[in-house]
Amino acid sequence: MDLNAIVVVEEGTGDSPCEALSGNAPAFCEVLGRPVLHRILQDLRRQGVGAMRVISEKPAPPLPVHSSFDASQIQFTTAPQPWRAAESECADLMQANPDAVLVLRLGPYVEIDVDALLQHHFDNPYHVTGTKTPAGERLDVFVVSASRRNDAVYMFRHQLREFRSECGTYVFRGYWNPLRTARDLRALAIDALLQRNRIVPDGHEVRPGVWLGAGARIERGARVLAPVYLGARSRVRRNAVVTRCSVLEHHATVESGSVVENSTVLPYAAIGAGLDIANSVVGNRRLVHLVRNVEVEITDPKLLDAVAQSSSWRTLGRAAALAGFLPAQFIRGVLAKSRRPSAQLPAAVNTPSPALKTPAAFQAPAAAEAARFPSKWS
Amino acid sequence: MESNRPVVVKRIPERLNMKQARAFLAEVQPMLRSDRPQMVFDCSQVKQMDAAGVEMLLHCLAEVMKRDGDLKLAALSAQSAVVLEMTRTDRLFEIYESSSDAVLSFSRFLPANLKQPPTVLSISSYMPAAEKRPDSEFAA
Numbered sequence: 001m002d003l004n005a006i007v008v009v010e011e012g013t014g015d016s017p018c019e020a021l022s023g024n025a026p027a028f029c030e031v032l033g034r035p036v037l038h039r040i041l042q043d044l045r046r047q048g049v050g051a052m053r054v055i056s057e058k059p060a061p062p063l064p065v066h067s068s069f070d071a072s073q074i075q076f077t078t079a080p081q082p083w084r085a086a087e088s089e090c091a092d093l094m095q096a097n098p099d100a101v102l103v104l105r106l107g108p109y110v111e112i113d114v115d116a117l118l119q120h121h122f123d124n125p126y127h128v129t130g131t132k133t134p135a136g137e138r139l140d141v142f143v144v145s146a147s148r149r150n151d152a153v154y155m156f157r158h159q160l161r162e163f164r165s166e167c168g169t170y171v172f173r174g175y176w177n178p179l180r181t182a183r184d185l186r187a188l189a190i191d192a193l194l195q196r197n198r199i200v201p202d203g204h205e206v207r208p209g210v211w212l213g214a215g216a217r218i219e220r221g222a223r224v225l226a227p228v229y230l231g232a233r234s235r236v237r238r239n240a241v242v243t244r245c246s247v248l249e250h251h252a253t254v255e256s257g258s259v260v261e262n263s264t265v266l267p268y269a270a271i272g273a274g275l276d277i278a279n280s281v282v283g284n285r286r287l288v289h290l291v292r293n294v295e296v297e298i299t300d301p302k303l304l305d306a307v308a309q310s311s312s313w314r315t316l317g318r319a320a321a322l323a324g325f326l327p328a329q330f331i332r333g334v335l336a337k338s339r340r341p342s343a344q345l346p347a348a349v350n351t352p353s354p355a356l357k358t359p360a361a362f363q364a365p366a367a368a369e370a371a372r373f374p375s376k377w378s
Numbered sequence: 379m380e381s382n383r384p385v386v387v388k389r390i391p392e393r394l395n396m397k398q399a400r401a402f403l404a405e406v407q408p409m410l411r412s413d414r415p416q417m418v419f420d421c422s423q424v425k426q427m428d429a430a431g432v433e434m435l436l437h438c439l440a441e442v443m444k445r446d447g448d449l450k451l452a453a454l455s456a457q458s459a460v461v462l463e464m465t466r467t468d469r470l471f472e473i474y475e476s477s478s479d480a481v482l483s484f485s486r487f488l489p490a491n492l493k494q495p496p497t498v499l500s501i502s503s504y505m506p507a508a509e510k511r512p513d514s515e516f517a518a
Contacts, residue, residue, distance in 0.1 A: 272429075275464050287460065294456035300395075300428030303464065 001118060004093045005049045005102040008086050008160075009037060009056035021266055021283040026179040027106035028061055030249045030267055032192050033202025033213050033231050035061045036109050036179065042069045043198060047114040049102060051075075053089040055082045087156040091149060098146045105140035105160055109188060110176045111198050112141055117170050126168030127151045134171055141172070182281040182288040182295075186264050189247045193227040201229045213250060231267070251307050270305040385481045387418045387452075394424060394431030394458075403434050410438060415447035418480040422453035427461045436467060448472070452480035 009027045027037045037060060041052060051073040054060055059078050063071045079085035086103075093101055100118060104110070112131070121129040127148040131139040140160055144152045154164040175197040177188045192199035193209070203213040209226025212218075216230040224236060225243035231250035236242055240254045244262040248254065252265040255273035265271060266283025279291045285304050288295045298304045308314045386409050391398050409415055419435070435451075442449040450472045454462070462468040474480035 274466070276466050277464060287464070289456075289460050292456055292460060294460060296457045296460045297426065298428070298461070299426070300430075302429040303461070 001048075001100075002098040003049050003100055003102060003114065003118065004051045004096065004098045005044055005053070005104065006086055006090050006093065007037070007040070007052060007054045007104045007106060008082055009054065009060065009106050010082075011057045021182055021185075021281055021286055021288060023284050025056070025058065025106075026185075027056075028058075029179070029185060030231075031109075031185070031188050032199060032211070032229050032247060033250065036188075037061070037106060038063060039199055040104070040106065040109065041071075041074060043111060044102070044114065045069050045071075045074075049114060050098065051093060051096065053077060053086075053093065055079060055085045055089060057082050083156050083159055087153055090144075090152050090156060094146050094149050094152065100146055101144050101152065103142040103144060103152075103155070103160070108139060108176055108178045110139055110141055110172070111174045112172065113174055117141070117143055117172075120170045121145075121168065124168045127165050128155065128163055129168040129170050131170045131172045133176065134173060137178075139172055139176060142167075183290050186281055186290060189229070189264055190245045193229060193245050193247070203229070203232070216248075219256075234265075237273075251309075253307060268307045268309055270307050272301075272303045272305065275303065383414060383416055385416045385418060385484050387420055387477050387481060389420045389422070390424050390431075390458075392423050392425045394427040394434070396428070396430040399430045399434035403437065406438065410441040411445070412447075414445055415442050415449075416484050417442060417447070417449045418452050418474075418477055419449065420452050420477045421458040422455055424455045424458040427458050429465070432461065432465045432467055436470070439470065448484070450474060450480040450483065452477040 009025055011025050027040075028035050030036075031039070037054065041054070041063075044052065046069065053075050055077045057078070057080065060076045062076075063074065077085055077089060090101060090103070100121065102114070102117075104112075110131075117129070117131065121143040127145050128151055129143045131141040133139065142155065142160065144155070151164045154162070175191070177184050177191070177197075179185060179188065188197070188199070191197045192201065193211075201211040203211045203216070206212050207226060209228065210224055211229040213230060213232035213234065215233040217234070218224055218230070218236045219238045219240075221238045222236040223241045223243070224230065225241070227245050228242050229247045230236065230242070231248055231252060233251050234248040235253040236248070237254060237256040237258075239257045241259045241261075242248065242254060243260070246260045246262060247264045248260070249265060249267040249269075251268045253270040254260055254265070255271060255275075257274040258271050259276050259278070260271065261276075261278040263277045263280045263282065265277075266281070269283045269285075271277055271282065277287075279289060281288045281290070282304060285299060285306060286295060286297050287304065308317060386406075388402075388406055388409075391402060394402070406417070409417060417438070419438075424431075435449075439449045451462075452474045453476050454473060459468070462471075472480075472483065474483060
């Protein structure tokens with residue numbers, strides 16, 4: 001069966017914690033090394049969807065060069081009015097005469113069963129079939145019969161809220177995540193690490209439950225306890241601990257002595273030394289505490305910092321840090337007090353400890369002295 | 379056990395960065411240097427706190443402890459609670475829901491959260507083992 005897809009990435013209002021943390025639309029947020037959008041595209045391609053068009057207001061993250069799935073026939077379009085662009089892209093796709101067109105609005109992460117949805121669509125006499133959860137929540141995943149171009153145009157003009165004819169309903173019972181809040185982002189990562197959804201961490205499983213992306217570095221003395229994901233080029237410095245389903249996305253850094261527990265550190269976030277990060281999502285100099293349900297902006301780079309996104313800036317920064325460190329160490333070495341052992345040390349070592357002498361109680365003079373101890377009552 | 383010494387309650391400013399922390403410290407310094415100071419910092423207004431703010435709190439605690447006094451925190455805002463938890467300093471302070479609770483805690487021997495309810499002893503616990511009824515769970 002020939003099926004094409006239109007994916008419209010909806011920009012949020014910008015004030016949701018998910019967007020504030022990552023600075024991106026929720027669909028562009030990275031989860032275990034790859035944006036949610038790429039994961040959905042990969043899932044659709046795996047299920048045999050042919051041509052796909054992705055329309056967004058801001059440029060979508062590019063697919064990696066060595067993508068693990070066939071990225072041909074995937075076209076990204078950036079448009080100030082994405083619904084208008086979706087309308088024309090859909091008309092374009094329908095000219096290739098597929099059997100149906102799948103329309104998704106992201107938003108949520110949905111692991112749709114394409115075969116079951118198509119079967120339901122063709123078994124029922126509707127031109128458009130939408131999906132809902134058993135609780136009745138709309139998922140914004142639709143199938144449109146390819147011969148019904150006007151229905152598709154009407155849908156896009158009304159931003160998938162109104163339909164030209166009656167819309168069928170497919171009850172979706174698979175895995176989905178609304179990706180509205182930081183809690184949802186965290187839940188998606190935990191579910192992936194615990195293999196409750198189809199997301200596979202982007203990297204190698206070096207030990208059971210410990211996933212490392214390319215170039216991730218764990219310094220000596222650091223502890224990483226499964227299940228955990230350390231993204232590409234992330235750093236866990238000395239004596240740091242990362243545990244309990246924690247996720248460090250690419251280029252994230254945990255400085256020495258810090259503990260990251262049940263938390264997600266978003267790309268390019270750096271956690272200062274000696275801190276406790278628990279039950280939180282950290283990124284973009286913000287921290288969302290999931291237990292206290294509060295978002296805190298932290299401007300102090302000693303606590304939370306951002307790693308430069310450009311590799312040349314990162315290299316320059318490291319060189320500057322080294323250039324500052326070496327003279328300071330030299331001066332400290334020159335001015336520090338000498339720790340040479342004193343000349344009397346061997347003699348002191350050879351002298352027996354006072355504890356090895358005869359106890360005072362057994363010495364006759366001492367006992368006599370004790371007997372004559374003056375008392376003010378005597 | 380009650381104390382007649384005064385308890386000073388100070389409200390911490392909204393932003394506790396390096397500059398504000400210095401100004402606040404200068405303000406409370408005379409009180410910190412009094413004999414056995416009893417102080418409460420009300421953190422309800424705090425919206426932003428950085429490492430300098432945490433350092434200032436620790437400095438105040440150290441000064442107060444040196445003079446055999448105590449410093450307690452009250453009404454932590456969510457932001458300050460997160461920063462204190464993150465920097466592992468929340469465990470160093472006694473923290474109370476409100477300033478009045480913190481003030482009252484100075485006039486008590488133990489902080490309210492450490493107080494145990496009075497133990498109710500049953501008569502059987504005073505009875506020697508031999509006198510216990512045979513149906514008792516302690517009976518041989």
